[in-house]
Amino acid sequence: MDVRHKAEDATRDALREAASRILRREGVRALSLRRVAREAGVTTMGIYSRFGGKDGLLDALHAEGFELLSEAQASLPEQADPLEAIVAHARAHRRMARDHQAHYQVMFERSTGFEPSSVSRERATGSLEALRAKVSDAVSRGALDGDPESIARAVFAQVHGTVALTLAGIEGGDGEAGHDAALRALLRGFAP
Amino acid sequence: MDVRHKAEDATRDALREAASRILRREGVRALSLRRVAREAGVTTMGIYSRFGGKDGLLDALHAEGFELLSEAQASLPEQADPLEAIVAHARAHRRMARDHQAHYQVMFERSTGFEPSSVSRERATGSLEALRAKVSDAVSRGALDGDPESIARAVFAQVHGTVALTLAGIEGGDGEAGHDAALRALLRGFAP
DNA sequence: TCATGTCCCATAACGGCGATATGGGTGCAT
């Protein structure tokens, strides 16, 4: 029984990995239940019993995406300057979006026809927490002035905006340097 | 012949209007060729002969969306303060996104599986022009300092970021006031 | 040990999708 349970978890993982692989390589559009099931060596119904359907599978990928984001931001080197810590945080965000575009779309675009579950939505909102902590640090050290929550949201919106426009193909000529410059301007605007 | 041509344009318009109506009321997901054709009193093939397929139809809606955006920003009252003109511009942008969410998704989210044509992509990039003009005005009047192109892109990203996060259901508590405050902070960062 | 019942999952089916092939009818040119 216990073994059986383990086996179930194994095919569950196999399904999630197959889905993740297809998502990375061929995008949201190519992610069909039949395709994922075939690639994982399971019948389509296997996805229904494990994930409840396509939304459940996408929910798992949604979570995986936010894990990728927080991992990228957790392993950053320490910064003496609290503002530089925020810039590094934003850079990691942009890098994650560039390296996992399709995951990023599942995370932030609702036109896929997928609605994240309530816990997934909370996790998404919670992804602001790490940034809020860095902003709080900057505020307490006199590098920024204002409500950390509001500042963090403004920064998050700025970073997500640059990423989203890039993914949409509305590209400025400045690239990463320009994105950094825009963020630094925003931070200057919150200077004491 | 001329009459015939007019009639063709009429059903073309009927198709575009039906598509726009379905998009507004039921979202991108509900927009199928069969549905649009039925609602316009035409067979599915009528869309192929007029628009070349689903991408052509979405391209028309993409264009319609950017028209809605530029219309909303063209009819704004004059502002004495050039920075207030930029804030008003951003407000119109956010209002358009709120009032035409599905159009906005077609305009900026690529996870719909629709790739805009090259002219549509140019039109999208060109939608920055009106903002760039307002920024240029602010720079020449000494309210901002820097490259107008870069500043305009930063502002656009900031505004789009707040809108996109709202549409994604990652909502801050501050609402419109918070969005204005974030934009004003960014503008402060570009002050001379 | 054997019969019974329960649960799980693979096969099959359903309605809808975007896209394509095809056949019949209309209108023009010869």
Add this chain to the structure above:
DNA sequence: ATGCACCCATATCGCCGTTATGGGACATGA
């Protein structure tokens, strides 16, 4: 008048997500 070319509606194809259904493995009680 007759042939031809073009246009569009019908039918079809291969997918999709989801649901129904049938059979087989396993546990349970006699």
